Amino acid sequence: DTGVSQDPRHKITKRGQNVTFRCDPISEHNRLYWYRQTLGQGPEFLTYFQNEAQLEKSRLLSDRFSAERPKGSFSTLEIQRTEQGDSAMYLCASSPRGMGNIQYFGAGTRLSVL
C-alpha cells in the first residue's frame, strides 16, 4: 500500500497558463476527493468521485476548473487560464468502500501563479 500519490509536488506557472495535476489513489479505493488549501486555512472541498462518476462539485469551482477520473482509477484536476488567486496547495484524498468514508490524503501539489 503506497498511499495516495500526487504529481507534481510543486508547480510554478505564469498567469493565464493552464495546469494539470494528477492524483493516484490507494489501490481499490473507490472514492477520490479534491481539496484546495491556502495558508492558515483548512482544506476547502472542490469535488469528489465515486468510481468514475463525479458526484459533487463545489459552487466555489468556477468553470475554469475541471476534474476527471477515467476508468475510476487516477484523477486529474485541470485549471485553465490560471489567476494569482489560484495559488494554493491542492490536496487529493481517497476512501475505500465500506470503511465509513475515512479519507486518506496525499502530500499535495503546491501551485504558485506568478
Next chain:
Amino acid sequence: KQEVTQIPAALSVPEGENLVLNCSFTDSAIYNLQWFRQDPGKGLTSLLLIQSSQREQTSGRLNASLDKSSGRSTLYIAASQPGDSATYLCAVWDTNAGKSTFGDGTTLTVKP
C-alpha cells in the same frame, strides 16, 4: 450551510501535559467526523474517525469524542510530546451537502 470552528487557533504547552482540542459544527446531520494532523507544508495524516452513531474512538494516547446533539467533538492528547507539535484539523462529512467541511485547525506547540 455547515460551519466548523476550532478553538483555540493556537496552543502552547509544556511536554507531558494532557490537553484537549475542540471542534464545533453547526449542522448535526453529519455522517462522520475525522481528526487529522498536518505538519508544515505536508499533507494530512488521519488520526481518528468517529461515525455519527459512535460516541468516541481511541488510538494510543489519543481519544476523540463526539456529541452530535450539541455539535461538538474533542480530541484528547495524553502526555504530550514535542513530536506532537503540528496543526490538528477536524472535518465533518455533511450528509445533506454530500461533502466534507474542515475547520481551520489548532496549531499545537509542545515545548521540551
